[in-house]
Structures are given as C-alpha cells and as structure tokens.
Amino acid sequence: MPILEVENLSVSFKQYTGLKQKTHKVISSLNVTLEAGEILAVVGASGSGKSLLAHAILGILPRNASICGVIKYAGEELTPDRQTVLRGKEIALVPQSVNFLDPLMRVGSQVRTSVKNGDAVSVQREVFERYHLRQEVEKMYPFQLSGGMARRTLLSTAMVSGAKVIIADEPTPGLDPDVIKEALNNFREVADNGCAVMLITHDIESALNIADKIAVFYAGTTVEVAPVENFKGHGEEIRHPYSKALWRALPQNDFIPIPGSQPHPSSLPAGCLFAPRCVMATPECRQVQPEMRKLRGGMVRCIHAT
Amino acid sequence: MRKYIGGKLGLFLLLKGLRMATLLFAICLISFLLIKNSPIDPIQAYIGADMLKVGPEQREKIAEYWGVDQPVMVQFLNWGSALLTGDLGTSMIFRRPVIDIIGERFLNSLALMISAWVLSGMIGFAMGVVAAMKKGTWIDRIIKWYCFTLASTPTFWMGLLILIVFAVWLKWFPFGMGVPAGVLAENVTMVDRINHLILPAITLSIVGVANVALHTRQKLIDVLASDYVLFARARGEQGFVLFWRHGLRNVALPAITLQFAAFSELFGGAVLTEQVFSYPGLGQATVEAGLRGDVPLLLGLVIFSTIFVFVGNLLADLSYRLLDPRMREGRRYDFKPQIKK
Incomplete structure (x- = not known):
C-alpha cells in the first residue's frame, strides 16, 4: 500500500483586484503516489506546481489558498487536523536553502526543535556526526554555514524527526557537483532505510541517478509517472510527448529544445494543456483534458500515448 | 578573535x-x-x-x-x-549656573522620559505583535486605526485632553507641576512626585506607542511570511511557540533599535508635555529660556539635547552590534581558515 497518495489535487488562490475577488487555479489534477523505501522524483519547469504540491501535503499553503481533491497518508485521508499533528513528526520537509533557517538562532538549537522523541541534544549530536558536521557547527548561526554545511543541517532537521515521508523541495540548487552527489546519496540512504522520499527538482539528470520513479509535471498537472528505467536512449519508452521532449532536450541526449513555453495558470488552453506545443496533437486533443491512465507499468495523461 | x-x-x-x-x-x-x-x-x-x-x-x-x-x-x-x-x-x-539647572531639570525629565520610554516601548511592542499575529481581524483593525489616529495627534492636544479628563473632571491626579503647591520642599514625598509624574508620562507614552506598534506589526508580518517561519510551520510549530521561538527574536531587535532612535521624538514630546503640565523638566526650561531670551541657558540646552539625541542613536547602533549575531560574529566564519594556518 502506498504511504502517500495524491489524487486529483487542485490548488487555487483567491486574489483581490480592487474590490473584485478572483480565483486563480494554479494546480489542477495532480496525481502522485509514494511508496515506502522508494524515491519519487518530481520534475518539471518552474511554475509547474512542484513546490505547491509539497506545501499542500504539509498543509502550509497561505491562507488565501484552497485545495480540492484527496491526499491520503497511510490509507487515511489527510485532513487539516491530521496534517497539523503529522507534519514535522511523520512527514518532514527538507527545504531549498539556508534561508529556511531562523537567522538569529543557533543551528544546533534549530535541529533540536525538530526532535520529537528522546534527548534532543544527543540526537542532534548523533546526526551531526553522521553527516560529518563538526561539533562547533551547532553553535553557529545560519549565515556562518557554507553551502554544504547548510545542506547537511537542513537534512539533519528532517532526519532527527523520525519522519516516514520526506519531501525535499529543490534540495540542490546552486551547489557544486560533489555536494549535490553527497546530498542525493544521503536521500538514497534514507529511502533504503525504509522512508519514502519525494524529491522535487528541476535537475532531471541527477534525479534519474537516484530515483525509482519519475513524475513529470506540466502547468500544474501530472503528465506522466514512469519507472526510472524508461528514461534511456532516445526516450522511446517514455509515454508522454512532453516528458519525451524534456528527455531529448538534455545536453547529453539530443539537445533539442521544444518551441514555446508552459502556459500561465491564468490562460490555460482548453483540452490537453500540452496540445499547443505538441507535434502529435490532433483536433481531438483540444476538446477535453485527458484523464490519467495506466500504461506499461506507469501512468500517462495523453490519448495518443502507446 | x-x-x-x-x-x-x-x-x-x-x-x-x-x-x-x-x-x-x-x-x-x-x-x-x-x-x-x-x-x-x-x-x-x-x-x-x-x-x-x-x-x-x-x-x-x-x-x-x-x-x-x-x-x-x-x-x-x-x-x-x-x-x-x-x-x-x-x-x-x-541667576544660577546653567550646568546646575540642566542637571536638576534633567533628573526631573529623566523620570518622565524613562517611564514614557519603557511604557510606550512595551505597550507598542505588544500591540504590534497582537496586530500582526491577528492580521486582518477586527483586533488588528482597531490597533491600526488607533495607531494612525495617535500618529496624527499633536502631543499638546493629547496632554490637554488627558489633563481635562483625569485631573479636572475625575480629579484622580493633580493637574500639573512636579510637586504639590504650598508644601515645603523637605515635606514632599516620593508618592507626591510619582503622582505628579503619572499624567505627563501617560501622555508621552500614548503618543509614542504608535510608532513602535506600527513598525513591529509590519516587521512581524514580514517575519511570518518568511521562509524560515514557513519551515518552522512545516516542522509542526504553531501559535505561541512559533512566535516565541522565531517571531520574538527577529522582531525585538528592530523594535529596540527604533526605541533608541526615537530619543529625539521623546525629547520633542517632553518639551510639549512638560509645557502643558507645567512640569519642571528640561522641556519647560527650554521654552522659558527661549521666550525670555536667556541665551546661556538656551545654548546650554541646545548642546545638551544634541548629546542626548546623539547618545540615543549611538545606543541604537550599539544594540545592533552587540545583540545581532550577524554583526557580532560576522567575521568568525571567514576567519577560520586563517587561524588554522
């Protein structure tokens, strides 16, 4: 049984322009599932709704946001009340950068506040030792950390909580390759120990190295969920034309970009969201948005996919 | 190091x-x-x-x-x-040395200004925090309205109003002066002095509240929208614990600094308040020296108030240097490799 299921999730924001209230839908029909012991990489361009998915699962969206659809944790629906109880305990976030640490609090204390069971100090020291952080690091303030140290500190906050689901939101931006590799290996290790990891990233290449499954997002929807083994060669085994295009745009593959850009949430096309840029598009594609369907051990949102 | x-x-x-x-x-x-x-x-x-x-x-x-x-x-x-x-x-x-007069008057004013400074700082900070934590609710709106009204209220008018209500109508407090009239100096008790201090101090703090409250409110709203508060919420923190751990320490510092930097407004407010209440402080001495052409006293007061405001700003700067770890320990990390060598 999957530990985390997201079914047809949509997120909208209420906005006031003057006295008029407007609702912007930024995520529509997102579907992902997460199993214990596996890493699901969520990839897609900026603005495709990756971070919002993380915030929606944790229940930390801003007040003007409203969500539709179902999120289930361990088979039970994740209501706001359950989210309040579970976040930081069963579901932990590994954020993007050192800006997510309180600038005026020593990092050791910040890691300790995440400890839910046992002696906070010894748990924190243990995890620092495990991630090769010297003991004086606990006395430092976030601005004194180097990129790698910050990375390991942020990971520590999730590790000490004993969470079963770890959501890493762009954990490797602007780091040098060694640090990225180390961080990703840490996530692999965590998953091998039985946690479920959702790795949100736009670095497809490194995601492919450690993930078990890849979920591709486009304009606030999932277009494909595929086992990592499908991403090879010229992408013949990839189901959706957008994921195929993403794969082929990588420098080490064909390095062919697709023309056009992702539509803005306020001006989504009718029917399939990718149709305007798709080479396979037919008039039928512009009628209704296709449903997610099972195909060759994965999922795809395309009527032409085979 | x-x-x-x-x-x-x-x-x-x-x-x-x-x-x-x-x-x-x-x-x-x-x-x-x-x-x-x-x-x-x-x-x-x-x-x-x-x-x-x-x-x-x-x-x-x-x-x-x-x-x-x-x-x-x-x-x-x-x-x-x-x-x-x-x-x-x-x-x-x-007909006495200027330095003696300033010294004596300053002690009177100091009692007034310190009590107003502490009161306005604490009340203003608390108001700002409540408004920010309850942003958009009726309590936030009331606090904001109150602050905007106060910020546009002249000090002397507020003083008159308080004088009329609490001293003339309700007769709770003496109206004006530093000590009771017709009592020998050696018979004046501490209670008398405090009694005479309360109304001017309240006037001065009521007017001083708006600045700190509005500033704290905005700062805390920014802090609550920050990435580190988002992350703290993701780790299960909420409500008072969240404010205590992350809000307070990030908001208190700018508020303290602002309070120190507001010494000039405090002095300016004291001049008007003391005049309204005939309170024998520095402010009243300044008005008299100006009106009656007492050149040495006026110049002495100008110099003294300059030093006073300067010291306030200096304390504001110092508080940042001593309290903010980014200023205090800013060089530690850069320095490490050189120590190793």
Whole structure:
C-alpha cells in the first residue's frame, strides 16, 4: 500500500483586484503516489506546481489558498487536523536553502526543535556526526554555514524527526557537483532505510541517478509517472510527448529544445494543456483534458500515448 | 578573535566620538550665530523691567562686562573656550549656573522620559505583535486605526485632553507641576512626585506607542511570511511557540533599535508635555529660556539635547552590534581558515 497518495489535487488562490475577488487555479489534477523505501522524483519547469504540491501535503499553503481533491497518508485521508499533528513528526520537509533557517538562532538549537522523541541534544549530536558536521557547527548561526554545511543541517532537521515521508523541495540548487552527489546519496540512504522520499527538482539528470520513479509535471498537472528505467536512449519508452521532449532536450541526449513555453495558470488552453506545443496533437486533443491512465507499468495523461 | 571584535568596537566608538565632536562644533557655531542674529538683546534680557532706569553709559559698561561689544567671532571663541572648560555660563532667569539647572531639570525629565520610554516601548511592542499575529481581524483593525489616529495627534492636544479628563473632571491626579503647591520642599514625598509624574508620562507614552506598534506589526508580518517561519510551520510549530521561538527574536531587535532612535521624538514630546503640565523638566526650561531670551541657558540646552539625541542613536547602533549575531560574529566564519594556518 502506498504511504502517500495524491489524487486529483487542485490548488487555487483567491486574489483581490480592487474590490473584485478572483480565483486563480494554479494546480489542477495532480496525481502522485509514494511508496515506502522508494524515491519519487518530481520534475518539471518552474511554475509547474512542484513546490505547491509539497506545501499542500504539509498543509502550509497561505491562507488565501484552497485545495480540492484527496491526499491520503497511510490509507487515511489527510485532513487539516491530521496534517497539523503529522507534519514535522511523520512527514518532514527538507527545504531549498539556508534561508529556511531562523537567522538569529543557533543551528544546533534549530535541529533540536525538530526532535520529537528522546534527548534532543544527543540526537542532534548523533546526526551531526553522521553527516560529518563538526561539533562547533551547532553553535553557529545560519549565515556562518557554507553551502554544504547548510545542506547537511537542513537534512539533519528532517532526519532527527523520525519522519516516514520526506519531501525535499529543490534540495540542490546552486551547489557544486560533489555536494549535490553527497546530498542525493544521503536521500538514497534514507529511502533504503525504509522512508519514502519525494524529491522535487528541476535537475532531471541527477534525479534519474537516484530515483525509482519519475513524475513529470506540466502547468500544474501530472503528465506522466514512469519507472526510472524508461528514461534511456532516445526516450522511446517514455509515454508522454512532453516528458519525451524534456528527455531529448538534455545536453547529453539530443539537445533539442521544444518551441514555446508552459502556459500561465491564468490562460490555460482548453483540452490537453500540452496540445499547443505538441507535434502529435490532433483536433481531438483540444476538446477535453485527458484523464490519467495506466500504461506499461506507469501512468500517462495523453490519448495518443502507446 | 575576541581581540579583533574588541578592536573593531573600539574603532567604531572612536569614529562615533569624532563624529560627535564635529557635530557638536557645528551645532554650537550655528546656534551661536542664529542667536546672535536674533532680535534678543542680551543686555535687555539681563536687566529686564529695570531697563528704563539704566542709562546708555551703564549699558555700555554692562556690554563691556559681558563682552558683547566685541566682534562676533571673538565672542564665539570666548564662549567656546569657556565651554571647553565646562563652564556653560550663568542662566539669566534663574541667576544660577546653567550646568546646575540642566542637571536638576534633567533628573526631573529623566523620570518622565524613562517611564514614557519603557511604557510606550512595551505597550507598542505588544500591540504590534497582537496586530500582526491577528492580521486582518477586527483586533488588528482597531490597533491600526488607533495607531494612525495617535500618529496624527499633536502631543499638546493629547496632554490637554488627558489633563481635562483625569485631573479636572475625575480629579484622580493633580493637574500639573512636579510637586504639590504650598508644601515645603523637605515635606514632599516620593508618592507626591510619582503622582505628579503619572499624567505627563501617560501622555508621552500614548503618543509614542504608535510608532513602535506600527513598525513591529509590519516587521512581524514580514517575519511570518518568511521562509524560515514557513519551515518552522512545516516542522509542526504553531501559535505561541512559533512566535516565541522565531517571531520574538527577529522582531525585538528592530523594535529596540527604533526605541533608541526615537530619543529625539521623546525629547520633542517632553518639551510639549512638560509645557502643558507645567512640569519642571528640561522641556519647560527650554521654552522659558527661549521666550525670555536667556541665551546661556538656551545654548546650554541646545548642546545638551544634541548629546542626548546623539547618545540615543549611538545606543541604537550599539544594540545592533552587540545583540545581532550577524554583526557580532560576522567575521568568525571567514576567519577560520586563517587561524588554522
């Protein structure tokens, strides 16, 4: 049984322009599932709704946001009340950068506040030792950390909580390759120990190295969920034309970009969201948005996919 | 490392000291010239109503005695060199050394300003915090409305209003002055003094609240929208714990700094409040010195208030340096590799 299921999730924001209230839908029909012991990489361009998915699962969206659809944790629906109880305990976030640490609090204390069971100090020291952080690091303030140290500190906050689901939101931006590799290996290790990891990233290449499954997002929807083994060669085994295009745009593959850009949430096309840029598009594609369907051990949102 | 921080602080204080010296010189020169060119006749101010009994020759003698017949720059140098030896001259209206009067009046004002400073700081901070935590609710709207109203309220008007309500109508407190009238100085008790202090202090703090409250509110709203509060919420923190761990420490520092930097407003407010309540503080002395042409006292007060405001700003700067780890330990990380060598 999957530990985390997201079914047809949509997120909208209420906005006031003057006295008029407007609702912007930024995520529509997102579907992902997460199993214990596996890493699901969520990839897609900026603005495709990756971070919002993380915030929606944790229940930390801003007040003007409203969500539709179902999120289930361990088979039970994740209501706001359950989210309040579970976040930081069963579901932990590994954020993007050192800006997510309180600038005026020593990092050791910040890691300790995440400890839910046992002696906070010894748990924190243990995890620092495990991630090769010297003991004086606990006395430092976030601005004194180097990129790698910050990375390991942020990971520590999730590790000490004993969470079963770890959501890493762009954990490797602007780091040098060694640090990225180390961080990703840490996530692999965590998953091998039985946690479920959702790795949100736009670095497809490194995601492919450690993930078990890849979920591709486009304009606030999932277009494909595929086992990592499908991403090879010229992408013949990839189901959706957008994921195929993403794969082929990588420098080490064909390095062919697709023309056009992702539509803005306020001006989504009718029917399939990718149709305007798709080479396979037919008039039928512009009628209704296709449903997610099972195909060759994965999922795809395309009527032409085979 | 410690030494390095100490050295940095020493340099900082030295530069501030230099700045203070140049500022004081400029202030002295400008206010001296302004007074010199004002219609105040020091001799007339000195003699007062007996002016008619004084002949032109006597006038000249007095002018010679005070040195006001000499060129302006010579007069300035005379005054300046006396100033450097600590001699601020003699007040014409009180017939006592200026320094004594300032000292005595400052003690009275200090009680008023400190109580107003602490009160307005604490109440304002609390109001700002509540408004930000409850942003958009009715309580936030009330606090905001209250602050905007206060921010546009003249101090003297607020003083009059409070005087009318609490002293005249309700008769809870004495109306004005520092001690009860008709009581010998040695019979004045501490309770009497505090009783006379309450209304002016409340006036001064009520007006001072708006600034801190609105600033704290905005700052806390920014903090609550920050990435680190988002992350704290993701780790299960909420409500009061969240505020205590992350809100307070990030908001308190700017609020403290703002309070120190508001010394000038405090002094300005004290001038008006003391006038309304006839409270014998520095502010009232300033008004009297100005109205009655007491040049030595006025200049002494100008210098003193300059130092007072400067010290406030200096404390604001220092509080940042001492309390904010980013300023305090800013160099530690950069320094590490060099220590290893």
